Amino acid sequence: MSADPRDAAVPTTAGRVGGIDRPLELVLAGLAQDEDELLGDLAEGRAEVASAQGGRAARHWWRRQALRAVPRLVWHDLTHLPTTVLLGLGGFVLWAWVASAAYTAQWFPVVRQIYPVVPPTSRIIQDTALVGVWNLLVAAVVGATIAALARRARLAPVAVAAALMALISSGHAFYIVYGPGTCTSTVDEYGCSLELGAWSKDVVVPVLWQLPTMMVLLPLATGLGGLAAVAWSRRRARASGRLPAGPAQA
Amino acid sequence: MRTPGSLELDVLVAVAQHDGSAYGLLVRRAVSTARGSELSVGAAYTTLSRLEAKGLLSSRSTEPLPVRGGRSRREYRLTAAGREVLAAERERAGRRWGGSPQWGQA
Numbered sequence: 164m165s166a167d168p169r170d171a172a173v174p175t176t177a178g179r180v181g182g183i184d185r186p187l188e189l190v191l192a193g194l195a196q197d198e199d200e201l202l203g204d205l206a207e208g209r210a211e212v213a214s215a216q217g218g219r220a221a222r223h224w225w226r227r228q229a230l231r232a233v234p235r236l237v238w239h240d241l242t243h244l245p246t247t248v249l250l251g252l253g254g255f256v257l258w259a260w261v262a263s264a265a266y267t268a269q270w271f272p273v274v275r276q277i278y279p280v281v282p283p284t285s286r287i288i289q290d291t292a293l294v295g296v297w298n299l300l301v302a303a304v305v306g307a308t309i310a311a312l313a314r315r316a317r318l319a320p321v322a323v324a325a326a327l328m329a330l331i332s333s334g335h336a337f338y339i340v341y342g343p344g345t346c347t348s349t350v351d352e353y354g355c356s357l358e359l360g361a362w363s364k365d366v367v368v369p370v371l372w373q374l375p376t377m378m379v380l381l382p383l384a385t386g387l388g389g390l391a392a393v394a395w396s397r398r399r400a401r402a403s404g405r406l407p408a409g410p411a412q413a
Numbered sequence: 414m415r416t417p418g419s420l421e422l423d424v425l426v427a428v429a430q431h432d433g434s435a436y437g438l439l440v441r442r443a444v445s446t447a448r449g450s451e452l453s454v455g456a457a458y459t460t461l462s463r464l465e466a467k468g469l470l471s472s473r474s475t476e477p478l479p480v481r482g483g484r485s486r487r488e489y490r491l492t493a494a495g496r497e498v499l500a501a502e503r504e505r506a507g508r509r510w511g512g513s514p515q516w517g518q519a
Contacts, residue, residue, distance in 0.1 A: 195458070196462065197462075197487060198484075199474070199481075199484040199485045199486075199487070200436075200437060200458060200484075200485075200486070200487040201437070201454070201455075201458050202482075202484060203478070203481035203482070203484030203485065203486060204436070204437040204438045204441075204454050204457070204458065204481075205454055206480075206481050206482040206484065207438050207480055207481045208438055208441075208454060210480060228453055228454045228455065231453045231454075231455055231456075232453065232454060232455025232458070233455075235453070235455040235456060235459050236455060236458075236459065239459040239462065239463070243462075243463065243466060
């Protein structure tokens with residue numbers, strides 16, 4: 164029976180794959196233009212360190228190298244793949260459009276912005292949670308979509324979109340938090356509206372959705388969506404034999 | 414073409430030393446030795462990729478190797494443009510240092 168190198172077991176001297184290694188490997192696979200080259204070098208280097216210094220040192224070496232590679236890869240992709248930035252910008256616009264379009268859609272539960280009276284706090288909390296979850300959900304779907312559309316370095320455009328989301332969450336009154344609402348009367352009508360925006364002085368909503376929480380949660384949701392797409396494409400590549408079978412380890 | 418930076422030159426020299434069989438980890442080791450400081454795997458990877466995009470290196474993938482967990486190796490070699498850059502750099506260094514006294518020697 165001939166041994167296929169792709170099915171080769173990883174040297175046991177390289178140490179057990181830790182909890183953080185697999186997600187980190189997924190990130191590297193999503194950022195590298197040639198996954199085999201980068202992860203193969205890391206695997207080979209790890210095996211060398213393991214045989215010289217033991218599994219623990221090899222694991223630390225691998226993690227240190229992997230963590231150092233991430234920012235380099237992001238920068239490299241951004242400066243060498245022009246479509247990355249365009250795709251990331253497109254993803255951000257798509258997210259902003261879909262997330263805000265829902266507010267005017269009849270099916271979205273938080274569309275009632277004019278109330279006959281100021282709504283109770285529980286209602287505001289519920290609406291705020293709905294808007295927050297909706298935004299995060301759209302961010303995850305957009306992250307997965309642009310990662311699936313990118314042909315190489317799938318996570319690079321995701322990083323662009325995630326950075327823009329973090330940016331807009333930090334410096335703009337983002338429609339995540341509702342103020343308590345104000346009632347106004349004109350000659351024609353009387354109504355109470357909720358104040359949109361995170362800068363309200365007397366916000367009565369859970370702190371969970373306030374800044375800078377969304378600055379962290381939105382990029383995180385986008386990144387998780389992108390990682391899901393990378394994992395899915397790797398699974399397909401593995402099934403077709405283009406990637407080593409079994410749990411990949413670098 | 415823009416003159417390669419010092420790291421790029423070190424990588425080109427390392428590839429020249431193992432022309433045809435140079436790959437990321439080997440280049441990383443050679444450059445780390447030459448510079449006296451550890452070059453990360455990511456830095457070797459991105460620099461090789463950049464030099465290939467500039468047309469100074471060409472590459473080919475090997476068959477999958479067990480030592481790499483079943484992954485292939487990308488082996489690099491200098492292109493004609495890469496050789497020209499190294500030759501020009503050598504000439505420039507020779508002009509710069511050729512007439513200098515041998516400091517530190519008895």
